Amino acid sequence: MISAYQNEFNRAKNDPLTFWQEQAKAIEWFKFPEKILSKDENGIDSWFADGQMNTAYLALDYHVLNGRGDQTALIYDSPVSGKKQQYTYKELTDHVARTAGMLADLGVVKGDRVIIYMPMIAESVMAMLACARLGAVHSVVFGGFAPNELVIRIEDAEPKVIMTASCGIEVKKIIPYMPLINKAMADSRFKPKNVVVLQRDEYPAELTENRDIDWAEQVAISAPHDCVPVSGRDPLYILYTSGTTGKPKGVVRENGGHAVALKYSMSTIYDAKPGDVYWAASDVGWVVGHSYIVYAPLIHGCTTILYEGKPVRTPDPGAFWRVCEEYKVNILFSAPTAFRAIKKEDPEGELIKQYKMPDLRTIFMAGERLDPPTLEWVQSKTHLPVIDHWWQTETGWAISGNPLGLETFPLKPGSSTKPVPGFQVDILDEAGEPLPPNTQGYIVIKCPLPPGCLTTVWRHHERFQSGYLTQFPGYYVSGDGGYIDDDGYLFVMGRIDDVINVAGHRLSTGEMEEVLGGHPDVAECAVIGAHDELKGQMPIGFVVLKDGHYSVDGNVEKELIQKIRDDIGAVASLKRVLVVNRLPKTRSGKVLRRTIKQVADGEQYTMPSTIDDPSSITEIESALQPQK
Numbered sequence: 320m321i322s323a324y325q326n327e328f329n330r331a332k333n334d335p336l337t338f339w340q341e342q343a344k345a346i347e348w349f350k351f352p353e354k355i356l357s358k359d360e361n362g363i364d365s366w367f368a369d370g371q372m373n374t375a376y377l378a379l380d381y382h383v384l385n386g387r388g389d390q391t392a393l394i395y396d397s398p399v400s401g402k403k404q405q406y407t408y409k410e411l412t413d414h415v416a417r418t419a420g421m422l423a424d425l426g427v428v429k430g431d432r433v434i435i436y437m438p439m440i441a442e443s444v445m446a447m448l449a450c451a452r453l454g455a456v457h458s459v460v461f462g463g464f465a466p467n468e469l470v471i472r473i474e475d476a477e478p479k480v481i482m483t484a485s486c487g488i489e490v491k492k493i494i495p496y497m498p499l500i501n502k503a504m505a506d507s508r509f510k511p512k513n514v515v516v517l518q519r520d521e522y523p524a525e526l527t528e529n530r531d532i533d534w535a536e537q538v539a540i541s542a543p544h545d546c547v548p549v550s551g552r553d554p555l556y557i558l559y560t561s562g563t564t565g566k567p568k569g570v571v572r573e574n575g576g577h578a579v580a581l582k583y584s585m586s587t588i589y590d591a592k593p594g595d596v597y598w599a600a601s602d603v604g605w606v607v608g609h610s611y612i613v614y615a616p617l618i619h620g621c622t623t624i625l626y627e628g629k630p631v632r633t634p635d636p637g638a639f640w641r642v643c644e645e646y647k648v649n650i651l652f653s654a655p656t657a658f659r660a661i662k663k664e665d666p667e668g669e670l671i672k673q674y675k676m677p678d679l680r681t682i683f684m685a686g687e688r689l690d691p692p693t694l695e696w697v698q699s700k701t702h703l704p705v706i707d708h709w710w711q712t713e714t715g716w717a718i719s720g721n722p723l724g725l726e727t728f729p730l731k732p733g734s735s736t737k738p739v740p741g742f743q744v745d746i747l748d749e750a751g752e753p754l755p756p757n758t759q760g761y762i763v764i765k766c767p768l769p770p771g772c773l774t775t776v777w778r779h780h781e782r783f784q785s786g787y788l789t790q791f792p793g794y795y796v797s798g799d800g801g802y803i804d805d806d807g808y809l810f811v812m813g814r815i816d817d818v819i820n821v822a823g824h825r826l827s828t829g830e831m832e833e834v835l836g837g838h839p840d841v842a843e844c845a846v847i848g849a850h851d852e853l854k855g856q857m858p859i860g861f862v863v864l865k866d867g868h869y870s871v872d873g874n875v876e877k878e879l880i881q882k883i884r885d886d887i888g889a890v891a892s893l894k895r896v897l898v899v900n901r902l903p904k905t906r907s908g909k910v911l912r913r914t915i916k917q918v919a920d921g922e923q924y925t926m927p928s929t930i931d932d933p934s935s936i937t938e939i940e941s942a943l944q945p946q947k
């Protein structure tokens with residue numbers, strides 16, 4: 320007999336239109352779509368293009384109208400500020416409607432962009448949903464990014480308004496946001512009309528410019544705004560993500576496909592029930608935060624948790640378990656790096672034993688490969704199912720996982736189990752030929768991509784085509800390499816491009832190289848992601864200085880480290896820059912980054928036959944030796 324998973328997978332594969340039309344019935348439309356999958360005048364594929372809906376309505380009003388008004392929708396828990404606050408669906412709807420009213424008073428209408436540069440506070444969620452309510456397009460920028468990153472996004476998205484807070488709070492450290500905003504506003508060629516600032520008690524900001532608006536004062540005089548109907552293909556948000564070049568890509572997420580896919584994912588992948596407490600310990604600045612702190616749990620009628628803290632040091636490695644006990648969390652989702660941090664500080668899991676978590680059913684992990692030792696540790700210490708699932712900013716939801724709502728497959732450490740129904744995953748070689756099981760190659764997804772995935776790159780459709788669709792016609796190229804085994808399990812082994820993953824944060828080595836290369840002393844450079852026990856990967860920069868330039872007492876190295884902090888942000892975590900005389904290159908001048916990475920990771924490597932000067936590798940080896 321065919322299994323429940325196989326049946327569902329086959330239906331989605333053989334007749335995707337009927338399959339997704341059925342799934343679309345799980346959400347409430349103002350007008351149900353007739354076009355299930357269609358192309359627009361620019362050749363962009365969209366799901367549910369002529370449906371009428373509103374994502375904030377699905378996340379909030381729908382539940383108030385259907386008996387969930389008094390259920391807790393959002394729990395804000397902030398060990399860094401000592402604050403906790405809960406909002407019912409009714410309360411959150413009121414806040415969001417007023418926030419939408421405030422934006423409307425500032426002239427924001429459907430289709431306008433709004434940048435949200437905020438810490439992990441409830442108002443960030445309100446800001447996102449307020450945009451969705453108006454049909455405006457939000458673009459959240461992670462708080463760990465520097466002003467320059469903000470400028471890139473402002474100039475690309477051209478937002479009417481920026482929403483921010485007076486400060487973020489990292490472990491024992493206040494980060495004032497206004498100086499960052501002011502610098503970005505000064506540097507950007509595009510000038511948003513207003514900056515709305517949420518004043519936090521921990522560090523109120525001085526609002527000096529005419530464009531600055533005090534959030535609380537403005538919202539107090541704004542009337543609640545109703546949900547504006549949008550079409551299925553209207554964009555809900557743009558989320559910038561690192562690519563191979565220095566310029567981040569604006570992933571466009573459309574309203575219709577997004578809501579349908581997330582609703583489907585909650586039951587199929589997470590086996591979540593409406594009313595469950597769902598906690599994605601991530602940040603709203605990343606895709607995990609968009610999909611699984613904000614939209615999916617609310618669309619599904621769950622209680623979601625917004626946690627402003629770290630897995631450790633806020634105050635100790637018991638933080639996750641404390642939150643799980645206190646709020647009776649049913650499903651926990653975080654990145655493996657978070658659990659490695661906990662394991663490092665509490666190797667025996669003593670703090671896990673101090674908390675009672677009878678409600679916690681499953682722990683999900685994504686953001687980077689779930690390494691078998693971390694999997695084994697979390698399983699053995701929590702005695703819970705630990706599920707790895709693989710996805711990307713581009714897809715917005717998991718491409719492969721263990722579809723608990725359909726059936727539970729036995730785990731294979733190192734594998735994110737099977738393709739989720741809707742995703743047809745293949746492994747191809749350089750020439751685009753399918754590879755047999757157990758052979759590593761490019762992981763690709765057959766087009767059309769299912770609902771929820773990006774449909775274009777904001778204002779640069781050609782980047783979507785050239786970056787994802789051109790290499791292997793008919794397929795979306797994920798940028799990851801890996802293989803499928805004899806049982807159909809997918810093993811994602813890592814990026815095959817210049818993207819690296821540092822503590823679950825996606826960064827571009829190409830972008831770091833552009834920053835290092837911009838230093839007046841640097842002739843050329845290479846940045847690689849070296850293996851790191853805690854963060855998965857850490858960048859290391861190798862630089863060749865221009866003739867006649869020298870580093871005295873490591874001054875150039877220090878300047879370069881600071882430059883990355885200033886231009887990209889602390890989150891880039893570049894702590895090592897090494898000056899070398901030459902970079903290993905092929906005779907045609909291509910830098911051998913893969914070999915440099917193998918050397919840095921202490922792996923066996925074969926000297927590339929095309930190398931120009933083998934002694935350049937020896938030099939890398941000695942540069943990497945710890946200084947005596």
Ligand code: COA
Pocket residue numbers: 461462463464487489490494600601602605607629630631653654656657660685686821822823824853854888889890891892
């Ligand atoms: N605003 C401002 N600065 C930030 C920031 C933010 N939102 N997030 C991180 N930073 C800063 C940190 O303060 C740190 O600065 P420092 O170099 O001055 O100390 C730097 O960026 C690096 O931060 P991070 O990579 O988070 O390192 P950490 O040592 O503070 O914490 C972990 C390490 C593993 C505990 C932490 O990264 C973590 O919890 N990761 C989980 C990641 C995650 O949720 N990913 C999302 C995908 S699911």
Ligand code: AMP
Pocket residue numbers: 560605606684685686687688689707708709710711712713735797798799811812813814820823824825
């Ligand atoms: P992001 O777009 O920030 O979500 O990062 C996406 C990238 O993170 C993917 O392309 C992978 O390289 C990596 N990634 C995310 N989840 C997993 C996983 N479960 N296993 C392996 N790699 C993962």
